[in-house]
Amino acid sequence: MGLLDFITGRNKELELMFDVDLIEKTSDKIHLKKLAIQTCTDMIGRTISQTEFYIRKEDRIITDEWYYRLNVRPNKNMSASLFWQTVIHKLIHENECLIIQSDTKDLLIADSFIRNHYPLVGDTFNDVIVQGYKFNRTFQMADVIYLEYSNNKIAKLLDSLYSDYGELFGRIIEFQKRKNQIRSTVAVDSTNEKSLETQAKLQNYINKLYKAFANKAVAIVPQQKGFKYAEAQSNMQAHGVDEVMKVSNGFLDQVAMSLGIPKPLIHGDMADIEKVTKNYLSFCIDPFLKKIRDELTEKTLDKSKYMAGERIETNRVAYRDIFDVATAADKLRSSGIANGHELRDRLGLPRSNDPLHDKFVITKNYQDGKDAVKGGEKDEA
Numbered sequence: 001m002g003l004l005d006f007i008t009g010r011n012k013e014l015e016l017m018f019d020v021d022l023i024e025k026t027s028d029k030i031h032l033k034k035l036a037i038q039t040c041t042d043m044i045g046r047t048i049s050q051t052e053f054y055i056r057k058e059d060r061i062i063t064d065e066w067y068y069r070l071n072v073r074p075n076k077n078m079s080a081s082l083f084w085q086t087v088i089h090k091l092i093h094e095n096e097c098l099i100i101q102s103d104t105k106d107l108l109i110a111d112s113f114i115r116n117h118y119p120l121v122g123d124t125f126n127d128v129i130v131q132g133y134k135f136n137r138t139f140q141m142a143d144v145i146y147l148e149y150s151n152n153k154i155a156k157l158l159d160s161l162y163s164d165y166g167e168l169f170g171r172i173i174e175f176q177k178r179k180n181q182i183r184s185t186v187a188v189d190s191t192n193e194k195s196l197e198t199q200a201k202l203q204n205y206i207n208k209l210y211k212a213f214a215n216k217a218v219a220i221v222p223q224q225k226g227f228k229y230a231e232a233q234s235n236m237q238a239h240g241v242d243e244v245m246k247v248s249n250g251f252l253d254q255v256a257m258s259l260g261i262p263k264p265l266i267h268g269d270m271a272d273i274e275k276v277t278k279n280y281l282s283f284c285i286d287p288f289l290k291k292i293r294d295e296l297t298e299k300t301l302d303k304s305k306y307m308a309g310e311r312i313e314t315n316r317v318a319y320r321d322i323f324d325v326a327t328a329a330d331k332l333r334s335s336g337i338a339n340g341h342e343l344r345d346r347l348g349l350p351r352s353n354d355p356l357h358d359k360f361v362i363t364k365n366y367q368d369g370k371d372a373v374k375g376g377e378k379d380e381a
Contacts, residue, residue: 035252036251036255036256037093037255039252040092040252040261040266041089041093041259042085043261043266044088044259044261044284044288045084045085045086045088046085047281047285047316047317048084048085048088048285048288048289048292048316049080049081049082049085050316050317051084051289051314051316052071052314052316053070053071053293053296053312053314054070054071054314054315055300055310055311055312056310056311056313057308057310058309062310065105066300069105069106069107070296075102075107076106086109087099087109087147090109091147091148091149092149092259095148096146096147096148096149097109097110097146097147098110098113098145098146099144099146099147100128100135100143100144101143101144108130109130110125110128111129111131111132112127112129113126113128113129114126114127122140122142123141124138124139124141125141125144126139143299144299145296145299147291147292147295148291149291249267253266260280260283260284260287261280261284262276262279265277281316281317285316286316289314289316293314297311300312334361334362335362335363338360339359339360339361340354340356340359
């Protein structure tokens, strides 16, 4: 056999080996990022969906069309809780959310739109699409509710963070899957014909071996002429499952911190839960509500109404023990620091028509010396 025949024969063998499916494609680990972002956004969305939005004028709540749309039924297809969860989801994922009002007063969340920026006049929005329906009109900034999350898209920050965590997570998963992996080789008789039929037989043989060893506790596979199967022992020291969880939780912690969610809360830790929850409401939920409240104030109240005392207010969910609240309220009222209406506002309760709540009361134990109010030492006749 000449040199040319030798090279040609070696090339045929290489061709044969490259055609055999020996390596399984590594799965994408993008679910790590999706799970972390979805966990955090769902928590924020569920919390804000429990908020009540209302317009207050002096001591009464105005229950008008806006009150119904913001708290009961924003549109024909969504409840208020689902509506606000969707708003928060788009606001975090896309850094912005556009809400338009249809001719029937329905509040609709835009799936996509084009914003036209103008330096001296209000911006406009066109090509607005809601659930596949495109509006053939231009919306003015004054006629829509437009929310922005931050100056920088959090999605870009998370993508750059995930590039490191995702690679590490993927490598650990691969090592874990290869622990106690069955490793084998198939020796092919070089005298066999390098035809497509031979390649098909070899591939079929490998597939049967893989299926037998993967699905059966006891697998007996007959040897074929020209094909010799040999198994090698793997001594790889793989990472444990706890290492996988550490990387996964580490990325989740970074996402939670970027959104203002305390790490113990996202993991369900019960230690000092009251303090952690208060921090979550103060530094994560309240900024979201402030953005929504400011935008609603601008778009629903004109200057004259605002100067007349009308305000957009929110009554968010709060973590508090009713007995602790009652004790604190009693001290604030009895010391003259707050009247009844102010305390009811802080507790999220509607104002009362009782004139007693307009007064500031100071009980005897808070009065000092000569200014103390006398009386009550004995029953009057």
